[in-house]
Amino acid sequence: MKATIFQGPGKIEVGEVPDPVIQNPDDAIVKVTYSCICGSDLWPYRGLEPRETGSRIGHEFMGIVEAVGEAVTKVKVGDLVVAPFVISDGTCDLCLIGETRFCRKFMFWGSKGNDGCQGEKVRVPMANGTLFVIPKDKVKDEKMMSALLPLSDVLCTGHHAAVCAEVKAGSTVAVIGDGAVGLCAVAASKRLGASRIFLISTHEDRAAIGKQFGATDIISARGEEAIKQIKEATKDLGVDCALECVGTNESWEAALGAVRIGGHIGFVGVPHGVADFPAMKLFSTDVGIKGSGAPAGYYIPQLMPDVLSGKLDVSAIFTKTIPLSDIAEGYKAMDERKEIKILIKL
């Protein structure tokens, strides 16, 4: 079968690999129908994160179950399924309290002998914990398929930013980051009842999607100027909730600058060179901070009904659809920020 292979920074190609087979009783084999490229796939692509040459890549997919091991009870052959970006057993103490990202047995796709997900098929370990069935009869069209795929990562990640920032009915929110995660954070905040959502974006196309997802105010400025505009618009108070969806010092400064005294920052941008937080600075503002990789496996069942009803539709983050054979061009376009997120249709 064909799958995407990481051949070193800047080198992504489709190669021939062995078809996956059931190795353990709780494995499932899924024929991938949709996958996509994540902003975090670009870190090794840009040479900013080490990754083994020749390794498989990709951690987001939907597909049809093709085979199951004898211990698999949650899914059956023929089911349409989606998986979170972390493999988890669903039964350990951490999974049971919703911390599936930190499952006692968690594994990442593409590491420790696990398949990457940008390929024709995927072996799914711990399928009872990792796979989630999508009721096929409720998926009305192709657009809804592309609204479901973000459950595997970006939609749950944006939702996690909103949950960590304690967004609730009536909250004022500032989203920092206009990438796929930031845009999903806008949609998640709207779903949770935010009354006003600022999106910092200097890109008209992204801002337009943000507005479609529920942003009420586009701040087309950066740094101090963006903070100033948010402060002015909130009568010098700042927002209840700042959603940090980038992971740089600049985005953190925007979050800390935009949030009000006693507000919350939810952060989901993997910190890259972010300065440590001074205890006294936090103490003198009563600002709470919380964040991590999202427990997508915990959120998928909560969010899926709203995706299936059409209430939560982030399919617009996919600005281009490509076949697997065009994967190299897909990475290039994402790297050059020509596309927000690329859907791979297999």
Add this chain to the structure above:
Amino acid sequence: MKATIFQGPGKIEVGEVPDPVIQNPDDAIVKVTYSCICGSDLWPYRGLEPRETGSRIGHEFMGIVEAVGEAVTKVKVGDLVVAPFVISDGTCDLCLIGETRFCRKFMFWGSKGNDGCQGEKVRVPMANGTLFVIPKDKVKDEKMMSALLPLSDVLCTGHHAAVCAEVKAGSTVAVIGDGAVGLCAVAASKRLGASRIFLISTHEDRAAIGKQFGATDIISARGEEAIKQIKEATKDLGVDCALECVGTNESWEAALGAVRIGGHIGFVGVPHGVADFPAMKLFSTDVGIKGSGAPAGYYIPQLMPDVLSGKLDVSAIFTKTIPLSDIAEGYKAMDERKEIKILIKL
């Protein structure tokens, strides 16, 4: 009248000062009936925090209103009142959202021409925001008086630790710090419905009060050993909520060690030399942190009914009662940790 004067590190004395008078239309004059000594009063006493020689000190009191300016509407002459440790107007945007600690016009007792509270009378600025009436007919005895006084600071501070750590029905909690604030944090956690409350305490007398307040488990160890015992008792998970009530690196390490993946740390110990928090460390544990000086003015109306009903009684934190004339001995005993907290009866 007589009032406590700070005469330099280690030097506390009662001196003669002019009686306070109404200076502004929203001032009130309160005849103090009870005051107390706070752990934070010990910082300048120990020479660890600068403070002007000859300055007034103390920020916790109850008393009877003796006079009011013409703009005072919330209290009247003869009312029994309690005040938070921060003077606040009660009407600004931050006060209105409950952040009274950060009132746009906040002032500290004993600074900027304001009286300290360890004295016979106090001029109360912005009395409509700063004073809270205690219904005299509901105060059944002297013990209840000493259960009400902690509303001015320590009880609200302990409660803030619990609120910031998101303690709720069924939560498992670890309280770090067995001083008056830590003990109040135990009582506040119990009030909020915590199902299990660990108190780290190596002092039998303090541990006994902690048990009386609701601690279910006393951890009579420190550092790594304390963390180990909490982990063992929670089947290697850790607690949902860690309440950091000290403000040192050691107490922070205990909080970070005791809290579970995805849990919350509420911190109210003023950070003294606490190391900054690494963004990546927080990201890799999904632990939320939040804390500050408590918005006592916001909490007083919420907590007072439970104090008056006898449900919330932290009077046991006062291990000694002294007259104002013994204030120097009081500071000495607190400094030497011979007493947990000292009540001054005027």
